[in-house]
Amino acid sequence: MTTPADTSSYKPVSFSHTVITELMIPSYSNFGGKIHGGILLSLMDKVAYVCAAKHAGNYCVTASIDTVDFLQPVEVGDLVSLMASVNYVGKTSLVVGIRVISENIKTNTISHTNTSYFTMVAKDEDNQPAMVPGLILENRNQVRRFLEARRRRQLKHSYKQEADKIVMPEDENLCREMLEGERCTIIE
Numbered sequence: 001m002t003t004p005a006d007t008s009s010y011k012p013v014s015f016s017h018t019v020i021t022e023l024m025i026p027s028y029s030n031f032g033g034k035i036h037g038g039i040l041l042s043l044m045d046k047v048a049y050v051c052a053a054k055h056a057g058n059y060c061v062t063a064s065i066d067t068v069d070f071l072q073p074v075e076v077g078d079l080v081s082l083m084a085s086v087n088y089v090g091k092t093s094l095v096v097g098i099r100v101i102s103e104n105i106k107t108n109t110i111s112h113t114n115t116s117y118f119t120m121v122a123k124d125e126d127n128q129p130a131m132v133p134g135l136i137l138e139n140r141n142q143v144r145r146f147l148e149a150r151r152r153r154q155l156k157h158s159y160k161q162e163a164d165k166i167v168m169p170e171d172e173n174l175c176r177e178m179l180e181g182e183r184c185t186i187i188e
Helices: 037-056 140-163 172-179
Strands: 018-023 059-066 079-089 093-104 109-123
Touching (some): 018 037, 037 059, 037 093, 037 109, 079 140, 093 140
Antiparallel strands (some): 018 079, 059 109
16 A cells, blocks of 8 residues: 555544434325435435535535445334445545434334445535545555445446447347347337
8 A cells, every 4th residue: 555745634534424313203204104215315415415525624515326225114213323434535526435224212223224325526615626635544444445435436437438338229120129028118
């Protein structure tokens, strides 16, 4: 591992570690009595912003969200805690890892409901991308998270390149052939 010459502006992961806990109230629920996924996404965006802005020392905007899987439902009355930390920094962007848990306060049952990664971009006073401080990794877990985030970034870039190659075939028969076995039909 290489160490740059000047790390004076670097900040440790612990500097911006952020936890937000909120009670899930009836107005957050859907028709099935579970908490809307959009409520959880909004809370995740909020904790990602706080964590990123603390590290960057600037206003930050959400550039992308990598995979949001809802692993367990969240019930009205649960306490939801969102734990965020900076996992990776680039020049003007940073990746915030978020773990979401819900706690049933009657039964003391704790469930892991989500893990997601938000890419945030720091902005200066002129709304231009701003350089973010480097990251001081304080333990092996933080090193692992940094390396995993870097690998996800590489895979995301590769995926975008492959996705750009997807084109609609000109041959109508080829299209029909490609759709064979899928749950769709063509009506013309």
